[in-house]
Amino acid sequence: MDARIQQSVVANLLTRPAAAQAGPFVLGIDPATTSPGINYATPRPGSEITPAAVTEMVAAFRAADRLPRLEYVTSSAPELEKHLLAAGFTVEARHDYLVCTPETLVVPPAPDGxxxxxxxxxxxxxxxxxxxxxxxxxxxxxxxxxxxxxxxxxxxxxxxxxxxxxxxxxxxxxxxxxxxxxxxxxxxxxxxxxxxxxxxxxxxxxxxxxxxxxxxxxxxxxxxxxxxxxxxxxxxxxxxxxxxxxxxxxx
Known part of the structure; x- marks a missing residue:
């Protein structure tokens, strides 16, 4: 499931108006906003990550005048965190992700009013x-x-x-x-x-x-x-x- 979730992030970022690629990374760039929640990068699942690839990705963010930022499923790039920390990145958050399917979904009624x-x-x-x-x-x-x-x-x-x-x-x-x-x-x-x-x-x-x-x-x-x-x-x-x-x- 991790690989499917990570690939869905890649696909979503590629729909941004000015999406870019830098080595194994996809950057979701939207010229209409500087929001870091919209303009961020993610690695393609299973890609080899090197310090040189991180440098290329940061340069692409600088060229787009956006803050270098990443979101990704940790197991999809297990070596990435150490390379990012070595390049000066800091951890913003660690979150669990949760999955729902038609078999598990429970739809409550809309609250009164x-x-x-x-x-x-x-x-x-x-x-x-x-x-x-x-x-x-x-x-x-x-x-x-x-x-x-x-x-x-x-x-x-x-x-x-x-x-x-x-x-x-x-x-x-x-x-x-x-x-x-x-x-x-x-x-x-x-x-x-x-x-x-x-x-x-x-x-x-x-x-x-x-x-x-x-x-x-x-x-x-x-x-x-x-x-x-x-x-x-x-x-x-x-x-x-x-x-x-x-x-x-x-x-």
């Missing part, structure tokens, strides 16, 4: 991105480029689900990238503080996975940033499967 739907207009997409930003602790500031990015994801077979309160306010959201060989990453599951502890995160996650499985998806995966998030995802059928590593060269 909320409707789960796919954002269909740019106004709705901006509202969803703002709710996600607030849910992750930031200040709302979604742009037309964010709406366009979500629209592209949806048009290519990705999934977006927003929770809407009775007064029309977006109360959270999440999305999944288009499946590659049946595998898709679920990401951005976020609920603003005012709407938490009502089961929205679990319901959004399950609805995203269900939409994937209704199409070409056979495996949905996501990351848990901590035990509390992990319990939410396990409640709807995600199971801990492997490890992912984030590193950054912050200079």
């Amino acid at each position: 909320f409707d789960l739907r796919e954002p269909a207009t740019d106004e709705q997409r901006v509202a969803m991105v703002n709710a996600q930003i607030i849910g992750f602790g930031g200040d709302p500031g979604a742009t037309a480029e964010d709406a366009e990015r979500m629209g592209r994801l949806q048009s290519r077979g990705g999934v977006s689900v927003m929770a809407v309160a009775a007064d029309g306010t977006c109360a959270g959201g999440g999305q999944a990238v288009p499946p590659n060989d049946g595998v898709s990453e679920v990401a951005g599951i976020a609920v603003p503080p005012a709407y938490r502890r009502r089961g929205l995160a679990a319901a959004i996650t399950a609805r995203v996975a269900a939409a994937l499985f209704a199409g070409d998806g056979t495996v949905a995966w996501l990351e848990a940033s901590g035990p509390d998030a992990g319990r939410i995802y396990e409640r709807v059928g995600f199971r801990p499967t492997g490890k992912r590593l984030y590193l950054v060269l912050d200079r």
Whole structure:
């Protein structure tokens, strides 16, 4: 499963508007944003990694005027971490990833007073991105480029689900990238503080996975940033499967 998950990351990054390759690395570059969560690299699974390849990858990031940063399944490149640390990278995070299949998925009903739907207009997409930003602790500031990015994801077979309160306010959201060989990453599951502890995160996650499985998806995966998030995802059928590593060269 590790190799399938890592290959799905490679495939996703190759869809970025200015995707690049540097030796065994794929860089997902988007000229419309400097966000490190969008502009990052990953190794092709099973590739030989050398210090020279790391140097080439850093140079490609510099040429694109982006911060050198990587996300990857640790077993797909077991020697990579030591080469990155030697080059000055630091570990940003170590996360478990969890996997769900149609056989394990449990879809709870939407919590009372909320409707789960796919954002269909740019106004709705901006509202969803703002709710996600607030849910992750930031200040709302979604742009037309964010709406366009979500629209592209949806048009290519990705999934977006927003929770809407009775007064029309977006109360959270999440999305999944288009499946590659049946595998898709679920990401951005976020609920603003005012709407938490009502089961929205679990319901959004399950609805995203269900939409994937209704199409070409056979495996949905996501990351848990901590035990509390992990319990939410396990409640709807995600199971801990492997490890992912984030590193950054912050200079």
